[in-house]
Amino acid sequence: MRRSTKTTKILLLTPPILLTYTTHRFLSTLEAKYPPTDPTTTTSLGLRTPRNPATQHCPAIDVFEARAVPVQSLLKRYRTLLQAHPQSPPITTETTELENKEKKRETLLKAWILTFLNTPPLLHEASIFNLFKNRTYDPGDTGLITFSPSTTPSQKMLKEIPILNDILTIESFTPSNPLPSLLLSWTLPPEPIHFFETLSRWGYPFRLMSGGRHELSISPIYTHNGEEVVDVRFASAHDYEVIEHEGGVDSQKMIPRWVGRLHRGYARFLLHAAVGDVGEPVKILL
8 A cells, every 4th residue: 555655656746856857957958058148238228127117126137149140041041031921022132232231230130030039939929829819820910021121110100010919019129239129018917917916915925027028139240250140139127016015126026036047948948949040050958
């Protein structure tokens, strides 16, 4: 009887232990491949500033970077995405044979934006969201028209584009110096936020964020091993409400550390998948 109980316990505990160990190894590998980058030199002030600075704080900003991505590989991926979309404008020689440095950086930024927004994990996430929302498995607008070579929409128009079924809102598109970037925002529904705020008032040690921002950016072009390359980045920032009875900013409640690690791991995974779509080696060993 005791042996049967012991065997049952082993059978019940083995799957979660294996899952935890495998997840830890996978996250550790991604963390080693994409270490955190200094946000003060690689992100915009818009990413680092809460939506409502008077009532919110932004306790952590995460930036992950893939270095030395070949310019020609990024442009090739850009052409592939545009050619696969029936409504995209035709690609002219000016799209790839760019003489103007600023125009070239804008095109490379658009290439990185479309590469990232059209990675399979993100497309599946948006499609699943739409399946619950509209009962249709479709990723929605992935930016293939908005960020085509011949399109330069106004900032007002950008804010009205429902990227990935309205999961993300475009806050700004800055194709020129000093930091070519796309700033996106997102918000959580008020119901889960208020639910966890109520729990925290009863002593629960954690709370949800209210929303946050993502930023896609590229570095200046430089030469590596005889070819033109850029560094591509994905950054995230979360906004939390400042609750008066919790004290100062340093004592405000947040999501658990292990949940934060999963968030950062997913961000690294999206970057990893996008760089893989460009054609760079992306093998992950567990």
